[in-house]
Amino acid sequence: MRTTSARTLPPPAPQTQPPWPLNERPGFLARRMHQIHVALFMEKCGAFGVTPVQYSLLSALAGRGTADQTTLAADIALDRTTTTGALKRLQARGLIERAVSQQDQRARACKLTPEGAKLLAQMETAAVEAHAATIAALSREEQDALIRLLGRIVRANSDVTDLPDAID
Numbered sequence: 001m002r003t004t005s006a007r008t009l010p011p012p013a014p015q016t017q018p019p020w021p022l023n024e025r026p027g028f029l030a031r032r033m034h035q036i037h038v039a040l041f042m043e044k045c046g047a048f049g050v051t052p053v054q055y056s057l058l059s060a061l062a063g064r065g066t067a068d069q070t071t072l073a074a075d076i077a078l079d080r081t082t083t084t085g086a087l088k089r090l091q092a093r094g095l096i097e098r099a100v101s102q103q104d105q106r107a108r109a110c111k112l113t114p115e116g117a118k119l120l121a122q123m124e125t126a127a128v129e130a131h132a133a134t135i136a137a138l139s140r141e142e143q144d145a146l147i148r149l150l151g152r153i154v155r156a157n158s159d160v161t162d163l164p165d166a167i168d
Contacts, residue, residue: 033134041130048123049093053078053086055127058120061096061112068107069098084108095119 022028041052050058053076060075061067067075073083087110090096095116101107112120135143 037134040133044126044130045123048119050123054090057086057090058116061110062120066109066111068101068109072110
């Protein structure tokens, strides 16, 4: 039986360094900021039993009155399948109504129920607090600049995904 000494093994491959540290990469930071925001949102709004996506849908419906699922998906920059699932959960809780659209029999028209409007009003302060907490480490001027810059990035890259640009 032949044994191999450590001297005959090839040296370990050199460690490669990323082009820049992980905590300086825009994609990583955007994902972490989203994770932080979701955690803060759930901390502030968890008692309402509404996720950030569901809150966005309720808010979009409050602004539109009635909208089809495709329009709502575009409003919150999500795919229709994910949006439809969230809308079904809101419907099951009696927070929205979904009915076959009179304009297009293949589409569902959605609107807030009185219960949905009431819940949205009840949670508005907590949701605003969650958004504020997400960027609280910044000065007011920095917060304004961050929102402006994030909006610019989203608008400049709206063609990168199938999702429409939800920021006007």
